[in-house]
Amino acid sequence: MQMESEIKAPEIQKMETKSRAGITKQEYKLRAKNVDVFYNNFQAIHNISMDIVDKSVTAFIGPSGCGKSTFLRLFNRMNDYIDSFAMNGQICLGDQDIYDSCVRVEELRKTVGMVFQKPNPFPKSIFDNVAYGLRIQGIKDKERIEERVIESLRQSTLYEEVKDNLDKQALALSGGQQQRLCIARALAVKPSVLLMDEPTSALDPISTGKIEDLISELKEKYTIAIVTHNMQQAGRISDHTAFLYMGKLVEYGDTQKIFTNPEKDRTQNYITGRFG
Amino acid sequence: MVRLMSNVNRLKDKVFRVIGVTSIIFCLLILVIFIAFIIYQGSARLSWEFMISLPSRFAEKSGIYTAWVGTLWVLVLTTLIAFPLGVGAGIYLEEYSPKNWLSKLLEINIANLAGVPSIIYGLLGLEFFVRIMKMGNSILAGSLTLALLILPIIIVSTREAIQAVPGTIREASLALGATKWQTIRNQILPASFGGILTGVILAISRAVGETAPLIVIGALAYVPFVPKGPFDEFTVLPIQIFNWVSRPQHEFIINAAAAIIVLLLITFTMNGIAVYLRNRWQQKISW
Numbered sequence: 001m002q003m004e005s006e007i008k009a010p011e012i013q014k015m016e017t018k019s020r021a022g023i024t025k026q027e028y029k030l031r032a033k034n035v036d037v038f039y040n041n042f043q044a045i046h047n048i049s050m051d052i053v054d055k056s057v058t059a060f061i062g063p064s065g066c067g068k069s070t071f072l073r074l075f076n077r078m079n080d081y082i083d084s085f086a087m088n089g090q091i092c093l094g095d096q097d098i099y100d101s102c103v104r105v106e107e108l109r110k111t112v113g114m115v116f117q118k119p120n121p122f123p124k125s126i127f128d129n130v131a132y133g134l135r136i137q138g139i140k141d142k143e144r145i146e147e148r149v150i151e152s153l154r155q156s157t158l159y160e161e162v163k164d165n166l167d168k169q170a171l172a173l174s175g176g177q178q179q180r181l182c183i184a185r186a187l188a189v190k191p192s193v194l195l196m197d198e199p200t201s202a203l204d205p206i207s208t209g210k211i212e213d214l215i216s217e218l219k220e221k222y223t224i225a226i227v228t229h230n231m232q233q234a235g236r237i238s239d240h241t242a243f244l245y246m247g248k249l250v251e252y253g254d255t256q257k258i259f260t261n262p263e264k265d266r267t268q269n270y271i272t273g274r275f276g
Numbered sequence: 277m278v279r280l281m282s283n284v285n286r287l288k289d290k291v292f293r294v295i296g297v298t299s300i301i302f303c304l305l306i307l308v309i310f311i312a313f314i315i316y317q318g319s320a321r322l323s324w325e326f327m328i329s330l331p332s333r334f335a336e337k338s339g340i341y342t343a344w345v346g347t348l349w350v351l352v353l354t355t356l357i358a359f360p361l362g363v364g365a366g367i368y369l370e371e372y373s374p375k376n377w378l379s380k381l382l383e384i385n386i387a388n389l390a391g392v393p394s395i396i397y398g399l400l401g402l403e404f405f406v407r408i409m410k411m412g413n414s415i416l417a418g419s420l421t422l423a424l425l426i427l428p429i430i431i432v433s434t435r436e437a438i439q440a441v442p443g444t445i446r447e448a449s450l451a452l453g454a455t456k457w458q459t460i461r462n463q464i465l466p467a468s469f470g471g472i473l474t475g476v477i478l479a480i481s482r483a484v485g486e487t488a489p490l491i492v493i494g495a496l497a498y499v500p501f502v503p504k505g506p507f508d509e510f511t512v513l514p515i516q517i518f519n520w521v522s523r524p525q526h527e528f529i530i531n532a533a534a535a536i537i538v539l540l541l542i543t544f545t546m547n548g549i550a551v552y553l554r555n556r557w558q559q560k561i562s563w
Contacts, residue, residue: 076451083375110453120444122463133452136462182448189452 029054029193029223030075035089037070037247039082044070047089048249050242057215057224059238059255061231063270067247068227072195075225076112077105093193110137113186117198119178121170121185126153126162129170129181133189148188156184157214176207183214194218196226200233212237231271235259243267311540318533326534331498331516335527340535342499343516346415347484347542349503350512353419354426354483359476362427366434366472371460390428397425398492406493413494416506421489426479433475437468470557477550481543487514513539 030052037045044067052058060068070079077098079085090097098108110133121129130149139145149166153159158180162168170181179199186194196215200208215224215237228234234241235255242252243262251258251267262268329339369386373379401421411417441464449459465472496511497519503510513535520532 078447078451081450106453106455108453109451114447114451116444116447116451118444120442120448122445122448123467132449132462133454136449136452136454136458185448185452 027054028052029093030225031090031092032071032074033090033092035071035074035091036087037067037074037079038084038086040084044247045074045087046247048244049089050249050252052223052225053240054223055219055221056239057219057226057237058240058242059234060225060227060242060244061229061234061270062244062250064229066244068242068244069197071244072197072225072227073114075193075195076109076114078114080105110189111191112193112195113189113191114195114197115179115182115186115199118202119175119182121173121178121181123169123171125167126170126173126181127166130185130188133185137189149184152184152188153181155187155218156180157210158184174207176203176210179203179207179211180214183211187218191222193223193225196224198227198229201229208233231273243270245270314533314536314540317530318535318537321530321534322537326531327538330500330502335525335531338520338528338531340513340516340538342502343511343513343535344538344542345502346495346499346510347512347539349415349506349510350419350422350490351480351484351542353415353506354422355476355480357419357423358426358430358479358483361423362430362476362479363434363472365427366431366438367460367465369431370435370438371456371464386428386431390432393488394425394486395488395492397421398489400424401489401493411507413496413509414507415503415510417493418490418495418510418512419506421493422483422486425486425489426483429479429482430476433479434468434472437471437475438464440471441467470554473557474550474554477546477553481546481550484512484543484546485514485539487512487518490515491518513542 028051031050033049035045035048036043048071060072062068073079074087074091075093075098079087087099091099093108093112096103098112122132124132127149130152131145134145134148150159150163153162158177161177162173162181170178173181179202183194183199200211203211212233215226218224219239226234226238238255240253241255241258243250243258243264243266245266251262251264258267259271262271326339327344328341329337330341331343332338369379369382373382398421401417401424405411405417405420406413409417411420445463445467446459449463450456454462490512495515496509497515499509499511501508517532517535517539520528520535523529
């Protein structure tokens, strides 16, 4: 895949989209077109255009403050709550512009789930945490809820550890278990995209390993976009990597290529740890 | 040289500790003396008889029946008015209102309102509720006035309680497709309810002790009957106490002391409930 040349200039991007062999339009899940983001007078994202491939893991790397979290949160409109937030450009899920006024943001978020940096279970039982997304949709059928909860906990590989006490307070779980619970909670509403904002940065290496294995399993069914500070992690789990610097997309392409033979010096320097 | 410095710092530390302990002892001592004095004076007068007697010009026949029933009426009505309004306003300001100059202006003014002397609220109540709305010197007029008085406190404490809920919980709920109201209803309010309730109870226990605004709106010192509805005339414990201590006869002073014990019991009980609720909710939720 020749994705690395798809940077900044929109003309180039158009040409590339046409000539890109072997990838049909349907294989893109999320598309950003000429996106700018502003916080008051500060421009956090500068004209980024990129497509995220369906059923794959796309990693966003870059130094702190480069805009990767801001960019990730565009895809489920979590930036909407920041008063000073403003954006230009388009974000599409499939063919739908998600910032279009006819889009109901609650519906969008059922399709585009999110896992946060710090595990953030609700102060409720394990069961109620996973069931929350279903209950707020108005689903009352207890059997159906229980089925989904167990299925989601199995998917997030937490079920075996908690199956005997689903009524246990979620905050009593370990950090790694809490994060897998948060993943189960996100999966329960059957999203097709999972956004992960540094999901392992607060976890120990063993828990991190479990989550990474989980991500590799999940990508068969879900499109995953993950922000990470951990270069090795991006290398291990992602199929595509985007390197952001100062709000600009410097380079985007196959992970293997970015890590072994990047086109830009800045990418090279960042990946080898010379700055950042 | 280094050791000398650290000795000086250690000395400062000690001095401050002594100052702190002294201040606490001073405050506690005053409270203890006050309570002991009141109990010594009034406890002998406390009896069931005293609780269920109407006021009279004979001190030994006088009781506080009308006063504590009036206080209960005012307490309940004030709560019913101030609780939904204050909590609703707090939720709106914290969760819905856009953060711009207008909301800042509102915020500053609410904080200012909390500092307005209570007698000013009394004057407002007299003009607006008693005269314009023609409620007369009724329990309803008094409760509305006191509700206005404590609204700013309830709003501020509601906002503080909501602010104490971690933003990550809000994000988690919204990211699952919950609406704003679902998030508030299912996550924010349960997590902040202990704090909100504590604020409300403390505000109401302040209202129970208020005298000045009720005197201004015309609550009577002598009410020969027990109020039966919100439109009846009324008196409350603080006014009864105020009336009795202003009499020359010693027996009335003793009556006042006994009434103060009852008033203190009411406010201490409410503060106790507030502390209990706070602890209970904090145990349930530890982030």
